Amino acid sequence: MKILSCLQPGNLAYGEAPDPIAQPGKVIIRVKHTGVCGTDLHAYEGTQPYFSYPRILGHEIAGELVDANGAPGFRNGDLVTLIPYFSCGHCIACRRGAFNCCVSMNVFGVHSDGGMQEFISVPAGSLVAGEGLMSEELALAEPLAIGAHAVRRAAMQPGELVLVCGAGAIGLGIMEMARVAGATIIAMDVNEQRLAFCRTKLKVEHTIHAGNTNAAEALRAITKGDMCTAVFDATGNLQAIGNGLQYVAHSGRYILVGLQKQEFHFSHPEFHKRETTLMSSRNALREDFDQVIALMREKKIDPVAFITHTVSFSEAAESFSSWLQPESGVIKPMIRLY
Numbered sequence: 001m002k003i004l005s006c007l008q009p010g011n012l013a014y015g016e017a018p019d020p021i022a023q024p025g026k027v028i029i030r031v032k033h034t035g036v037c038g039t040d041l042h043a044y045e046g047t048q049p050y051f052s053y054p055r056i057l058g059h060e061i062a063g064e065l066v067d068a069n070g071a072p073g074f075r076n077g078d079l080v081t082l083i084p085y086f087s088c089g090h091c092i093a094c095r096r097g098a099f100n101c102c103v104s105m106n107v108f109g110v111h112s113d114g115g116m117q118e119f120i121s122v123p124a125g126s127l128v129a130g131e132g133l134m135s136e137e138l139a140l141a142e143p144l145a146i147g148a149h150a151v152r153r154a155a156m157q158p159g160e161l162v163l164v165c166g167a168g169a170i171g172l173g174i175m176e177m178a179r180v181a182g183a184t185i186i187a188m189d190v191n192e193q194r195l196a197f198c199r200t201k202l203k204v205e206h207t208i209h210a211g212n213t214n215a216a217e218a219l220r221a222i223t224k225g226d227m228c229t230a231v232f233d234a235t236g237n238l239q240a241i242g243n244g245l246q247y248v249a250h251s252g253r254y255i256l257v258g259l260q261k262q263e264f265h266f267s268h269p270e271f272h273k274r275e276t277t278l279m280s281s282r283n284a285l286r287e288d289f290d291q292v293i294a295l296m297r298e299k300k301i302d303p304v305a306f307i308t309h310t311v312s313f314s315e316a317a318e319s320f321s322s323w324l325q326p327e328s329g330v331i332k333p334m335i336r337l338y
Contacts, residue, residue, distance in 0.1 A: 001118035004316055007054045009046030012317040020121035027124050028067035029080060033139040034115040035060030036316075036323065036333040038168060038236070038258075043110070044320050049261050051110060058115030058335075059084035059108045062130060062138035071124035079130040081138045082122050084108035085283045100149065100283035107283075116316065118337060128289050132297055136310075136334060140169075140303035143332075144292040145284035147173025150257045151181055152288065153281045154230045158182030161223055163247050165210075166234035166258060167194035169306055169332045174232050174257065175202055176301050177292075183230070186222060188215060193329045201305050216246050227252070234258045245270055253277040306332040313337045 003017045020028050040057040042048035065071075065078040074080070087094050087102035094102050108114050108122065130138035151174060156162070160183045164171050167189040175185045175198065187198040190211040198204040208218045219227060227249040233241050236258030245266045248254050254276055271278070295301045308331045311319050316335045323330045 002313065003056055003113075003117040004313070005054045005056050005113075005116075006043055009044065009053075010321075012044065012320060014314075014317065017117065020119050022067050022069050023121065025069075025124055026121050027065060027069050027071050027074070027127060029061070029063040029082070029120050029122065030066050031061060031063040031115050031118060031120060031337045032079075032135040033062045034058040034335045034337065035139045035143065035169075036320075036335060037143055038170065039110060041320065041324055045324060047261065048110075049259060050107070055109070056113035056116050057109050059110065060139050060142045061108075061115040061120070062135040062141075063115075063120070063337075065127070066119070069124065071127060074124075074127055074129070079133070079135060079138060081128045081130055081141050081289075082108070082126040083128060083284070083286060083289060084114070084122075084126070084142060086112075086123060086126065097285075100285050105283075116313075116335065128286075128293065130293070133293070134304070136307060137296055137303050138293075139334065140306060140332065141289055141292050141296070142284070143169050144173045144176065144301065144303060145288040146170055146257065146281075147175075147177040148288040148291050149284040150174050150232060150255055150281035151177040153279055154232070154253050154255050156181040156183055156230065160184070160229050161226070162186065163188060163219065163228040163231045164234060165189075165232065165240055165244055165247075166236075167191065167198050168234065170257060171232070171234035172198070172202065172306055172331065174234055175204060178230075178232075180295060180300060186219065186228065188219075191326050193326075194331065197331060210240070210243075215243070219247055223249075229253065230255065232257055236260050238262055238264060242266065245274075245276065248274055248276055250274045253279065256280045307334050309333040311335060 086106040087099040088104040091103035162183040186206040188208040195207040229252045
């Protein structure tokens with residue numbers, strides 16, 4: 001079968017590998033679509049934590065189940081996706097049901113080879129059914145589930161005024177799930193194309209260009225001085241993370257979803273006087289996938305609207321560098337394998 005490997009930062013190469021063979025407890029999927037996310041792009045540019053080379057990228061998967069291998073509730077030919085976070089099942093986090101932050105986490109496409117290949121073998125317990133959806137929709141269940149998990153972590157209440165910093169695919173997913181939860185959304189980014197996408201595609205009423213305006217003053221005007229009871233960082237940018245605290249209302253929550261390699265710091269008096277709740281949100285749980293897929297089936301969210309670039313598998317390697325350029329207007333690239 002054909003594979004696409006990231007050999008080292010900036011170097012993607014096609015190759016051949018044996019087709020996977022059925023193993024106990026595992027199933028085989030023929031990959032139809034693979035979404036490209038920030039994790040993949042950061043791995044390509046060499047800025048992704050928890051990463052080693054060479055690696056076959058890709059964890060946003062939709063495909064055809066070609067060997068169900070007795071997986072309960074599934075049969076050959078089913079359209080499926082997977083929960084790409086393989087947990088140990090027995091560490092302190094897993095014992096508490098927090099499989100998304102397992103001590104020995106193995107993320108498909110990060111710690112082990114991922115979906116940029118024709119066939120994949122994955123644990124049967126990771127399967128998620130995609131009946132009634134298009135393959136392109138189903139491939140976006142994972143990034144939307146990350147948004148669903150972050151919003152659930154924040155215990156969102158209807159009517160809250162929420163700021164999402166970063167209007168990439170993860171940020172858009174947070175916006176959509178916060179909207180479903182009944183919040184009013186403010187989007188912040190330094191890319192006007194992405195902010196325009198928020199206004200036109202997601203109908204976000206308030207957007208702030210953090211590079212062209214005093215973001216704190218703009219936010220104060222929108223919120224009539226209150227600031228936001230929940231602020232999500234989906235940038236992973238060190239400066240943006242540091243700036244985010246000033247946007248949090250007194251008694252508010254600050255949820256870090258984007259990932260940064262370096263240490264960050266806040267003014268303790270500013271943090272303390274707000275009685276700020278600081279939390280991270282990592283990956284997602286099955287209930288988040290179930291929520292997202294139900295919303296897709298009910299047409300309450302439209303993941304296909306996120307897809308700005310679609311290429312064939314043979315075109316993928318040459319496209320990565322352009323997807324790193326802000327002027328490309330990329331939100332969500334999608335690779336079509338067949």
